Amino acid sequence: MPTTLKLSELISALSYALDITEGQPEGHCIRSCWIGMHIGQALGLTAPQLWDLYYTILLKDLGCSSNAARISELYLTDDRQFKQDFKLVGASLPQMLGFVFSNTGTHASSWRQRAQSILNVLRHGKEMADELISTRCHRGADIARQLRFNENVARGIQALDEHWDGSGRPLGLQGEAIPLSSRIALLAQVLDVFHVTHGRHAALTEVQSRAGSWFDPQLVAVIGQLGASAPFWQQLEADDIDQAVLALEPAQCAVPLDEDYMDEIAEGFGQVVDSKSPFTAGHSQRVGHYADCIASELGMAPARRRWLKRAALLHDVGKLGVSNTILDKPGRLDADEWAAVQRHAGYTETILDRIGHFAEMARVAGAHHEKLDGSGYPRGLRADAIALETRIITTADIFDAINAERPYHPATPVARTLDIMRQHLHSAIDAECFAALERVLRAEGAL
Numbered sequence: 001m002p003t004t005l006k007l008s009e010l011i012s013a014l015s016y017a018l019d020i021t022e023g024q025p026e027g028h029c030i031r032s033c034w035i036g037m038h039i040g041q042a043l044g045l046t047a048p049q050l051w052d053l054y055y056t057i058l059l060k061d062l063g064c065s066s067n068a069a070r071i072s073e074l075y076l077t078d079d080r081q082f083k084q085d086f087k088l089v090g091a092s093l094p095q096m097l098g099f100v101f102s103n104t105g106t107h108a109s110s111w112r113q114r115a116q117s118i119l120n121v122l123r124h125g126k127e128m129a130d131e132l133i134s135t136r137c138h139r140g141a142d143i144a145r146q147l148r149f150n151e152n153v154a155r156g157i158q159a160l161d162e163h164w165d166g167s168g169r170p171l172g173l174q175g176e177a178i179p180l181s182s183r184i185a186l187l188a189q190v191l192d193v194f195h196v197t198h199g200r201h202a203a204l205t206e207v208q209s210r211a212g213s214w215f216d217p218q219l220v221a222v223i224g225q226l227g228a229s230a231p232f233w234q235q236l237e238a239d240d241i242d243q244a245v246l247a248l249e250p251a252q253c254a255v256p257l258d259e260d261y262m263d264e265i266a267e268g269f270g271q272v273v274d275s276k277s278p279f280t281a282g283h284s285q286r287v288g289h290y291a292d293c294i295a296s297e298l299g300m301a302p303a304r305r306r307w308l309k310r311a312a313l314l315h316d317v318g319k320l321g322v323s324n325t326i327l328d329k330p331g332r333l334d335a336d337e338w339a340a341v342q343r344h345a346g347y348t349e350t351i352l353d354r355i356g357h358f359a360e361m362a363r364v365a366g367a368h369h370e371k372l373d374g375s376g377y378p379r380g381l382r383a384d385a386i387a388l389e390t391r392i393i394t395t396a397d398i399f400d401a402i403n404a405e406r407p408y409h410p411a412t413p414v415a416r417t418l419d420i421m422r423q424h425l426h427s428a429i430d431a432e433c434f435a436a437l438e439r440v441l442r443a444e445g446a447l
Contacts, residue, residue, distance in 0.1 A: 005357045007257045008249040011058050012242060013354035014269055018061035020321035020347065021068065021276065023084030025196055028189075030245050033057040034236055035223070036188035037248045042222045049180075051253035055149055056156030056181040057188060063140025063157070065276040065320055067132045072324040074128050076117045077106045079324045087193045090206075091167065091213060100125065107325045133161050134170035139275065147268045148261065156181035160189075163214045175216075183216045190214070191223060200233055242354075262310065270313035273320060277327045279406050280316075286404075288312040290396035290437065297436035298392070307361070312393045315365040318347025330407045345369050346378045364389045368397055371428040391430040395421075395437055398429060414446045 015029035022028065036057045040050050068079040075082060082103050089099045104121050105114030121128065141158035145151075159173060159182035166174030187207060195203035204227045211220040226232050235244055255261075270284030291312035295305045319327065322344050326337045333341065349366025352358045367390045370376035372383040402420055405411040412420070418438065425431050441447045 005257055005262075005355070006246075006249075007255050007261075008054075008246050009357075010257065010262070010265060010355060011055065012245060013351065013358075014265075014317075015058045015061075016354060017269065017272070017317045017320050017351050018059075018064060020318075021065050021080065021083075021272075022061050022087075023080035023082075024087070024193070027241060028192055028196075029058050029061065030242055031192045031196075031236055032060070032185065032188040033245050034241060034248070035191055035226075036184045037245075038226055038232065039184050039188065039219060039222050042226065045180075047250040047252050050248075051250045052150065052152040052156065053181045053184060054249050055144075055153050057185045059140070059144055059147075059149070059153070060157055060160050060185050060189065061140070062143050062272065063136040063138070063275075065272050066139040067135045068276050069278055069324045069328055070132060070135070072107075072328065074132075075104045075121065076108045076113070077103050077325070080321070081106075081323075087190070088197065090210065096125075130169060137161060137170045143268050143271060146271075147265055148255075152179070152181065155179050156185065158182075160185055162186075164216050165213045167213070178216075183219055187215050187219050187223060195236070200227070203227075259306065263306070266310040266313040269317060273314075273316050276320060277324060279328065279404075280319075283400055283404065284313050284316060286400045287315060287393065287396045290399060290440065291392050293440040294392045294395060294433055294436045295389075297439055298388075298432065304389075308364075308389050308392065311361045311365040311389065312396060314352060314361070315348060315368045315393055315397065316344065317351055318344035318349075318366075321347045328407050332408075342369070342377045349378075363387075365393065368393045370394070372430065373427045376428070388430075388433075391433050395429055395433040398424075399437060414441060418447075 012030060012033075016026055019026050019028045033054060036053060037050065040053045045053065064083070068083075071077070071079040071082050085099060085103055089095050100118065100121050105117035108114035108117055137158045137160060140160075141154040144154045144157050156179050159171070159179050162168035162171065162173040162178045162182060163186075164175060164178070164183070166172055168178075190210070191203050191207050194206045198206075204224065207215060207220055207223060211217045235241065238244070267285070267288075270288065274280045274282060274284050288309045292305055292309045295308050300308070322340055326333065326340055329337065345366050345368065348368075349362045352362035352365060355362075364387055366378070367376075367381060367386060370379065370381040370386050370390065372386065372391075374380050374382040398421060399417060402409075402412050403414060403417040418441075421429055421434060425434060438447070
């Protein structure tokens with residue numbers, strides 16, 4: 001069935017999920033897109049080139065979740081804080097050393113472990129950075145292709161961290177060998193980060209200091225001209241920046257957003273979520289599958305099942321805002337860590353609610369940790385306030401959380417998983433949804 005939702009509306013809203021996994025203030029990708037599109041317009045790019053640039057910038061961080069667990073492992077630190085601080089670091093040795101000492105071993109268990117971690121980074125920092133950036137860039141490009149974006153967008157995302165002087169990654173491209181969209185995206189990204197943290201003048205000074213090293217000097221000259229205009233900054237700082245960015249998509253290049261494409265986008269962002277931790281690989285896909293099967297067993301209409309599966313695929317998008325030091329912790333979480341985990345449900349609702357057409361989906365997906373007895377989160381809803389669709393997602397989510405390997409427990413056999421779930425019928429798990437799940441597992445030969 002066709003929808004009036006536009007691709008730009010959907011992707012710009014979901015870009016907020018990429019902001020939180022990068023530890024950036026909300027709207028970072030949106031603001032970067034505003035900056036980059038004005039650079040592109042000033043250069044006289046064609047409509048197709050501007051369309052490619054538009055989605056390269058909105059999706060520039062598409063692969064960012066794929067190296068989060070590795071950052072926490074290698075640097076013994078909060079991956080989100082690490083990424084946030086890293087975007088403020090230039091190429092100078094004092095800056096790099098300051099970053100290493102400030103962001104390495106912050107979650108070490110002892111001073112000795114922290115010292116060993118810092119020493120390891122000093123010895124192998126280049127190889128570690130090469131690995132992390134390569135993973136991020138190539139993964140982002142691959143997901144962009146899965147989402148039907150053309151090769152120009154995919155290559156633009158892949159080359160985001162290349163530098164004009166050849167000192168960047170992952171391929172060490174130099175000068176005009178770097179796709180123009182990548183050059184613009186990196187410049188726009190850095191300008192936004194410094195503008196948010198240090199103000200207009202500092203942002204312009206920072207990008208000008210990197211002209212000829214990180215940035216194409218011609219692009220820096222363009223941003224200098226744009227930065228002399230007060231309206232440029234006023235719109236960048238305005239509350240309606242989202243609407244301003246939506247208006248920048250070249251209308252003549254707009255791509256139809258049909259039901260099949262929406263399914264693919266939900267699956268793609270589900271992969272972004274699952275890439276954040278090695279323990280959640282395939283989780284969103286499995287929850288989507290079981291939610292769909294349970295809904296079918298309960299006689300739900302095909303169109304509603306399709307809608308529900310999207311909600312299930314996106315139910316954990318808020319986990320992109322939770323540090324891997326917490327998600328991958330093998331032991332019991334303390335009170336602050338547990339509170340951080342609980343916030344992910346609210347993040348899911350907030351992100352999805354940015355899409356007008358997804359208002360109901362936002363409530364359904366964001367409530368997947370509510371319990372029938374009112375002891376769940378984030379709102380403590382009771383049974384009569386929890387939709388059937390949410391109960392289905394919750395049942396599928398709990399099944400996979402117990403059945404699959406997690407940092408705090410090994411994989412659990414299906415029969416034992418169901419025994420554990422039976423102990424929570426009528427309190428956390430809907431009995432009809434559970435019975436439907438049993439029938440699905442039996443039909444699939446899992447029982």
